[in-house]
Amino acid sequence: MRLSQFFLPTLKETPAEAQIVSHRLMLRAGMVRQLSAGIYSWLPLGYRVLKKIEQIVREEQNAIGCNELLMPTIQPAELWQESGRYEDYGLEMLRITDRHDRNMLFGPTNEEVITDIFRKDVRSYKQLPQLLYHIQWKFRDEIRPRFGVMRGREFLMKDAYSFDVDYESARHAYNKMFLAYCRTFSRLGVKAIPMVADTGPIGGDLSHEFIILAETGESEVFCDRKWLDKDLTGKGVDLNDRTGLENWVQTTLEDYAATEEKHDPATCPVSGDDMIATRGIEVGHIFHFGAKYSEPMGANVLGPDGKEVPVMMGSYGIGVSRLVGALIEASHDENGIIWPDAVAPYKVGLINLRTGDDACDAACEDAYGKLQAAGIEVLYDDRDMRAGGKFADMDLIGLPWQIVIGPKGLANGIVELKNRRSGERVEVTFEAALNQISA
RNA sequence: CGGGGAGUAGCGCAGUCUGGUAGCGUACCUGCUUUGGGAGCAGGGGGUCGCGAGUUCGAAUCUCGCCUUCCCGACCA
Known part of the structure; x- marks a missing residue:
C-alpha cells in the first residue's frame, strides 16, 4: 500500500478525551475515531489489526474443531424471557422496539440464541459433542464506557458454546477451549494468565479469566510470580487425549492466580516476594455452566439409556476489539505502538x-x-x-x-x-x- | 448511578472573574527557499464560542434549564 493513497489521519497532538496510552495511540495513529461514548469507527489501519487478531482467534477455534457460524445482532425479547435473563440483565441490555411494537434487543451475548438453534435440531446424544462459535459485534449499554476500545459499548467478541451429554465430556470441551485460548494469546504475542474467576451473571461453577497484566487494567489480580516464566504456548498437547489434556490443564493451573473476587488473603498459598498483586486486562473468559440455559429453554437430548436430559453447556469469550487496546497497553514506547509481528497491520x-x-x-x-x-x-x-x-x-x-x-x-x-x-x-x-x- | 473536571477553527489551548462583536500554536491552501528525526519567510481560507431560554443598548463572558464528553467509584469480553 502506498501511503499517498492510504487513509491514515495521524495526529501530532493527543485529543483531550483520551487518557490511557492505548486510547491515545489508537487515536494518534489513525486507527479509530470515536462516534459516541464507547462507540468507535475503525479506520483502515485499525481495521487491519482487528482483522488480523480475529483471524488468529478463528484459526485456533477451528483447530479444536469448533464450527464457525454467524448469529444476528438483534434478538427477540421472548428468548430472553424464557431463560429469565430479560429481567436479570438490567439496564446494560439495550432494548428496542420494532415497527410492530415487538420487544427486541441488541444482543449483549448469545447463550439464548445458540441454545435455541441447538434445541431445534439436536435430539440425541449421538449428535454430541458440539462446539459452535461466532465472531460478532455485541452491545452492552455500560454505565461508564472508558479506556477507548477496552470498555466500549459496542465491541467485537468471539463467543463459543459447547454442548455435551454429561459433565465429563463437558469438562473435556472446557479443556480443549482452555488449550485453544493459550495458543491464541501465545500467537498474539502476549502473556494472558488464566485465573480462577467469578462467573457473574452468566452463571456456572467452573470459570477462568485470561488476564494480561497491566497497570491500566480494570481488575485487581493476584498471582504467583512463577506465571511470568511459564510456558503457555500449548505446543505438543494432544487435544484428543482426554486424560493427557486434563493433566496438562491441571499442571498449568497448579500455581496460584485469582481475580479479586476469588482472592482470599487468608487461604492464599503464596505470599511475600512470590506474590504479584497488580492489575490486569481481561481478554478472555471461559465458563462451564451446565444446564443453566438448557433446562429452562428445554434443550434436551436423549441419552443412551433412552432418558431425556438437559444438555451440558459452556461458553467461551474473547474480546477481539478489546485485544487491540490491550496489545498496545502491553507493547509501546514513548514514540508509539510496537506491534507484535503476528498482528502488525x-x-x-x-x-x-x-x-x-x-x-x-x-x-x-x-x-x-x-x-x-x-x-x-x-x-x-x-x-x-x-x-x-x-x-x-x-x-x-x-x-x-x-x-x-x-x-x-x-x-x-x-x-x-x-x-x-x-x-x-x-x-x-x-x-x-x-x-x-x-x- | 454518586463524586469531580471539560465543551471556543481539524487538533492542542488562551480569552470568561471585570459584558463591547474572537485570538495563539499547530494542521490546511498558494508562492519561494529548504530537505537524513515533526523547516523558514510571505500571503491566504476556515468559527451556529455545545444547545435553548433569559438579563442587557450589547453576551464566548452574567442567570436558569438541557445535552455531550472525560476522570474516580460500584458492575462487565
Missing part, C-alpha cells in the same frame, strides 16, 4: 526520504516491488513530506520493520534497516534487508 514500512528525487523514487519503487513480490506486507511512505514527519509517523504506527531509503545511503548502495522493537538500526544493502525481514 503491515510487516514493514518503506520510507522514501526524498520523494521527487529521481534516484530515490526509482530505488523505492524497486524495493516496493521486490517486497511485494516476496509476499511481504509493506506500507510505502511515498508522500511528499520532510523526513522528520515520516520517521515520526512510522514509529507511531509501530510496524515491526522500517526500511529507509535516502540520497546519502543510496550513493553508497545501502539502505537503513530499523527494528522498531529494539530500535536497532543497521546500514545494509536492500537485498540484505530483505533477507533479514524474510528470515
